[in-house]
Amino acid sequence: MAVTKGIKQLVAEAETEIEVWDVDRAMAAHGDEETVFVDIRDVRELWRDGTIPGAMHAPRGMLEFWVDPESPYAREVFQSGKRFVFFCAAGWRAALATKTVQDMGLAPVCHFEGGFGAWKKAGGAVEAREPKSRD
Numbered sequence: 123m124a125v126t127k128g129i130k131q132l133v134a135e136a137e138t139e140i141e142v143w144d145v146d147r148a149m150a151a152h153g154d155e156e157t158v159f160v161d162i163r164d165v166r167e168l169w170r171d172g173t174i175p176g177a178m179h180a181p182r183g184m185l186e187f188w189v190d191p192e193s194p195y196a197r198e199v200f201q202s203g204k205r206f207v208f209f210c211a212a213g214w215r216a217a218l219a220t221k222t223v224q225d226m227g228l229a230p231v232c233h234f235e236g237g238f239g240a241w242k243k244a245g246g247a248v249e250a251r252e253p254k255s256r257d
Contacts, residue, residue: 133214136221141232145244148207148234152176152246157205162219163238167211168251174209174241175249182215189223205230213237 143151151157152174159177161168168179178199180188187195200206206228208216216233224231234240242248 129214133217136217140217140220140224141230142217143207143232143234145234145236145240145246148209148241149244149246151205151207154205157207158199158202160206160208161210161238162208162215163210165253169253171211171238172248173251174238175247177209179251182210182219185219186222186226189226189228200228205232207231208233209237209241211237212239 148159152159153176159174161173161177161179162182162185163173163179165179165181173179180197184195187193188197189200190196191201206223208220208223208231210216210219213233213236216237220231220233236243
């Protein structure tokens with residue numbers, strides 16, 4: 123079976139329905155107590171490249187399960203009413219994740235263009251992330 127809709131189209135469609143920030147806006151929001159940065163990259167990417175200081179790691183494969191309060195894997199933070207800023211390496215996975223959690227009813231949510239790569243290029247702070255027993 124041929125793919126009828128590619129990743130670029132999926133991301134473009136998602137970005138017409140979600141809030142998308144530029145990296146400067148994300149950097150300005152960093153440190154706000156009512157804003158949670160959510161790194162959805164694979165844990166090996168965090169170990170290799172670091173992450174945004176204070177960011178919560180929510181692996182993309184578990185995100186819906188962590189957001190749904192009825193899930194046995196639900197995480198309380200997603201019921202906090204805070205704003206969630208999702209990011210990945212370059213922005214594509216985060217756009218799709220943001221669209222998904224928005225469709226689930228989580229609000230307010232957004233992602234920022236260019237992801238962690240854009241954050242580093244703009245001089246954003248980075249902290250190391252070492253393997254933990256629960257990663």
